[in-house]
Amino acid sequence: MTATLTAEPDAIQPDYDIRTSTMSLGRRLRNGLASVFMVGTFIVATIPLAMVSWTVLSKGLSMVGPKFLTEDIPRQYRSVGPGMGPAIVGTIVMTAVASLLAIPLGVLGAIYLSEYGRQKPFARLVRTMADVMTGVPSIVMGLFIFVAFVLPYGQKSGLAGGLALACLMLPIVIRSSEEMLRLVPEDLRAASTALGARRWKTTVSVVLPAALTGITSGAMLAIARAAGETAPLIATAGVVYSANWSISGQNTALSAQIFRNASQPFPGAQARAWGAALTLIVIVFLFTVAARIVANRFSSRTI
Amino acid sequence: MTQPVSPPATVQTTVPPRPQTTAAGSGASRDGEQPAIVFEVRDLSVYYGNFRAVREVNLDIRQTEITAFIGPSGCGKSTVLRCFDRMNDLIPGARAEGTLNYHGVPLYGPDVDPVEVRRRIGMVFQKPNPFPKSIYDNVAYGPRLGGTRKRAALDSIVEESLTKAALWDEVKDRLKESALGMSGGQQQRLCIARAIATRPEVVLMDEPCSALDPIATARIEDLMQEIKNEFTIVIVTHNMQQAARVSDATAFFSTEINPESDRRTGLLVEFDRTETIFSNPSDERTENYITGRFG
Numbered sequence: 340m341t342a343t344l345t346a347e348p349d350a351i352q353p354d355y356d357i358r359t360s361t362m363s364l365g366r367r368l369r370n371g372l373a374s375v376f377m378v379g380t381f382i383v384a385t386i387p388l389a390m391v392s393w394t395v396l397s398k399g400l401s402m403v404g405p406k407f408l409t410e411d412i413p414r415q416y417r418s419v420g421p422g423m424g425p426a427i428v429g430t431i432v433m434t435a436v437a438s439l440l441a442i443p444l445g446v447l448g449a450i451y452l453s454e455y456g457r458q459k460p461f462a463r464l465v466r467t468m469a470d471v472m473t474g475v476p477s478i479v480m481g482l483f484i485f486v487a488f489v490l491p492y493g494q495k496s497g498l499a500g501g502l503a504l505a506c507l508m509l510p511i512v513i514r515s516s517e518e519m520l521r522l523v524p525e526d527l528r529a530a531s532t533a534l535g536a537r538r539w540k541t542t543v544s545v546v547l548p549a550a551l552t553g554i555t556s557g558a559m560l561a562i563a564r565a566a567g568e569t570a571p572l573i574a575t576a577g578v579v580y581s582a583n584w585s586i587s588g589q590n591t592a593l594s595a596q597i598f599r600n601a602s603q604p605f606p607g608a609q610a611r612a613w614g615a616a617l618t619l620i621v622i623v624f625l626f627t628v629a630a631r632i633v634a635n636r637f638s639s640r641t642i
Numbered sequence: 643m644t645q646p647v648s649p650p651a652t653v654q655t656t657v658p659p660r661p662q663t664t665a666a667g668s669g670a671s672r673d674g675e676q677p678a679i680v681f682e683v684r685d686l687s688v689y690y691g692n693f694r695a696v697r698e699v700n701l702d703i704r705q706t707e708i709t710a711f712i713g714p715s716g717c718g719k720s721t722v723l724r725c726f727d728r729m730n731d732l733i734p735g736a737r738a739e740g741t742l743n744y745h746g747v748p749l750y751g752p753d754v755d756p757v758e759v760r761r762r763i764g765m766v767f768q769k770p771n772p773f774p775k776s777i778y779d780n781v782a783y784g785p786r787l788g789g790t791r792k793r794a795a796l797d798s799i800v801e802e803s804l805t806k807a808a809l810w811d812e813v814k815d816r817l818k819e820s821a822l823g824m825s826g827g828q829q830q831r832l833c834i835a836r837a838i839a840t841r842p843e844v845v846l847m848d849e850p851c852s853a854l855d856p857i858a859t860a861r862i863e864d865l866m867q868e869i870k871n872e873f874t875i876v877i878v879t880h881n882m883q884q885a886a887r888v889s890d891a892t893a894f895f896s897t898e899i900n901p902e903s904d905r906r907t908g909l910l911v912e913f914d915r916t917e918t919i920f921s922n923p924s925d926e927r928t929e930n931y932i933t934g935r936f937g
Contacts, residue, residue: 526771530833533729534784534840535761544783549774 395617402614411581412596412611419607423615428582429497429590430622434566436501436586437508441565442558445512449554452513453520454542466517472510480506481571488575495577497590503571508561515557519550555634563623569594593619677705680844680874681726681749684741688721691735695721696908698740701893703844708866708875710885710916713895713931718908719878720848722895725749726876727763727846728756761788764837764873768849770829772821772836777804777813780821780832784840799839806872807835808865827858834865838873845869847877851884863888882932885916892919894928 360367402421410422448465456462484503489495523546531541547554569592577589578599593615601612681703688696696718703709703726711719721730728749730736742749749759761784772780781800782790790796800817804810809831813824821832830850837845847866851859866875866888879885885892893913897906912925923929 524771526767526769527773529729529732529767530771530773530836531783532732533727533760533765533767534787534836535757536783536787537757540787545773 392620395613395620398610399613399615399617402610403617407611407614408618412591413607414580416600416603416608417605419610421611421614423593423596423611423618425579425582426591426593426596426615427618427622428584429500429576429579430566430592430594430619432497432584432586432590433500433504433572433576433592434562436498437504437565438558438562440501440505441508441512441561445509445558445561446516446554448509448513449516449520450542450547452517454538454546466514469510469513472506473514476570477503477507477568478570478574481574484571485574495575495589496587497576497583498586500572500576500590500592501586503575504565504568507568507571508565511561511564512558515560516550516554519553519557520546522553523549552634555630559627559630563627566623566626567594567619569598573598593622677707678745679703680705680745681876682741682743682746683722686722686725686738686740686742688718688725688730688736688738690733693905694907696895696910699910701910701913703874703876704891705874706871707890708870708877708888709891709893710889711876711878711893711895712880712882712885713908713911714897715880716906716908717895717897719893719895721908723846723848723876723878726844727760727765729760729765731756761840762842763844763846764840764842766830766833766837766845766847766850769853770826770833772824772829772832774820774822776818777821777824777832778817781835781839784836788840803835803839804832806838806865806869807831808861808868809835825858827854827861830854830858830862831865834862838869842873844874844876847875849878849880852880859884882920886920889916892916894919894923894925894931896927896931 354361404421407421407423408427409424412422412425413420448469452462452466456465481503483506484499488502489499492499527545527549528541531545532538536544572592572595576591576595578591578595579589583590597612597615597619600608600615603609679702681701683699683701683703686696686699687694699718699722701709711723713719724730725738725742726744726749730738738750744759744763747754764784773783775783778800781803782796785796785799790799801810801814804813809828812828813832821829824832830853834845834850851862854862863884866877869875877885877889891914894911895908896911897908899906912919912923912928914924918924919928920932923932
């Protein structure tokens, strides 16, 4: 390194020898160490994921079958054998209610924050509140709906469960959608405005389509989180043993059934809990994949 | 691109070289042989908050002419340009003072809807900014906003606009493909096609060639010459050769140290026919700039 300036003019100057590294040994070592560290941490990060998948698959796979997916839940915890149909129905019903409430409202809220409110005091307040709400434990949402909805109407119901999940999803949808809307380049808004479009028209025909893929994946994450929530449902949905497709009347969900069955001492109940866990993971997985496909098709059509 | 600068007007009426001395409205009817005035700018200052970015600009933009704004960075030429279609309204705290008339009507008047202004005055930006939509939908965006829904009418507007923008032959077989797959020069010509599809009277161009290579630049300059009979064009450019090649009138902007702050305020130094600006400027600062001795 230091020899380069003082090398004799007739010697082959080491600078021009491309085979030798001008990087110091320490730098090369650090680079190598960093690479090893990256790969190592990646492997460590995948271990829990692989173990969870493996445990759930190995313990739940033997339970899951057509009968498990459709039959009623046994009223006795100690009975052995299938039935999680009502929980699947309940998960679908309550997550659907929550999605229908939270996604349109959340996306509209995000449009307000990103396109209209921007840095206005009210918008900043809403943004901060949404951030705080994202971190609120889910049982708090459950208790809120219990006090605000279940107690006045005197009955736990699928609708109450859906409301609790919607409260949980709303801040997630707002914040993730806003981030996606803000990623849309300001140039595109300027181009649309310069062509004589009003703000709403610009939002609907330029900004939203450009952000749609991101908004969809954000909404999917929120749905996946809501589908897996247990605590708010226990406080609001109640329990049923046969399928209830209605939003009125008590309902149950896979996550709630996992909680109830897994905490029993009976092997039959524990096996049903593993089966329910596998079913829930598969449902969330399928949903995510489907959403990705829809989002990709949508964006490739508009782009 | 080597097209000659358009023939000088028969009578060389120069707008007074020192804009501060201009009397309001003086240029309006002085000479019947010059094209009609589209924009009449008198003592226009633009502020961002309390900071005055440009002071006391006086000039006339005439119909079916190409007017070039040249000058160093930060001299406010884009700021003035963006007043013409009220795009500065989008910047919080930005405001314009003075007179800015469009065919005699104050552009910043209380009963003027900025959306209506932008429908009549098109704009092309520095960086090509096509929508992430198909080529067809990009050009049809403006006409659709204007209420044109019929397929046949849209088809003919799209073809006509792309033809005028010298892009039709290159893209006619892939109108349904994404505009983002085009080259930079094609994207900018698409943006011009998109801007003229609403048939505006004026097209504002904010350094339209600064992101393009010389060949793409030459194509855009040719295109400007071809469409100048139909549109009034105002172009901001850093490239003095470009201004000399394409424009009929040239405004030279510069900066001065602002006594109130350390930021610089832009001002119009000289506005005249392009030949005069480049061959016989009346202000020393203009001469220094165009001969490369700008300090």
